[in-house]
């Protein structure tokens with residue numbers, strides 16, 4: 147598929163199964179490729195990734211469930227519990243981090259731009275997430291992007307369970323698995339572009 151076709155086909159897919167149409171080694175290869183080739187400010191290469199397959203992935207979403215049950219208001223818990231059960235039913239998750247130690251070294255070298263570094267770190271992490279998301283989708287996996295790092299309990303458990311260095315800051319969780327149905331779950335409304343969201347002079 148051409149790059150632009152792959153970008154157009156990438157969607158958020160929530161009905162996922164605990165299977166994969168491609169081997170674990172290929173998934174690993176795609177994450178490695180992303181971390182090797184995605185751009186970062188001043189080529190700081192601060193992105194870090196942890197790939198969780200099967201029972202390790204399920205362990206992550208057991209923590210997600212615990213967070214929902216202990217930190218969310220009772221009124222919204224049932225809906226969120228169903229959502230987390232859907233995430234847990236998938237095949238794996240890529241945890242995306244940014245390494246604060248690498249970013250601190252960059253700040254020290256460039257004091258004039260240090261205020262921009264957190265923003266650039268987030269931009270670069272987003273680029274990494276997008277490359278892996280699009281590439282996995284292109285190979286027949288469905289993905290969705292989560293942010294349970296709103297919860298310090300979630301972050302602490304991730305660090306403890308997989309012995310993650312303390313300087314790695316959790317950014318996002320990319321859940322993947324073989325889609326249950328075929329095609330996008332719902333059509334996406336796309337707002338007008340020309341003359342409104344893109345200006346040309």
Ligand SMILES: Cc1cc2nc3c(=O)[nH]c(=O)nc-3n(C[C@H](O)[C@H](O)[C@H](O)COP(=O)(O)O)c2cc1C
Pocket residue numbers: 156157158159290291292293334
């Ligand atoms: C920066 C960013 C944050 C997002 N956070 C979440 C999230 O926390 N949970 C979720 O289910 N989807 C999340 N999404 C997915 C968006 O809701 C989704 O990409 C958007 O509705 C467009 O749908 P599509 O991915 O099918 O094109 C996020 C997407 C982006 C780019």
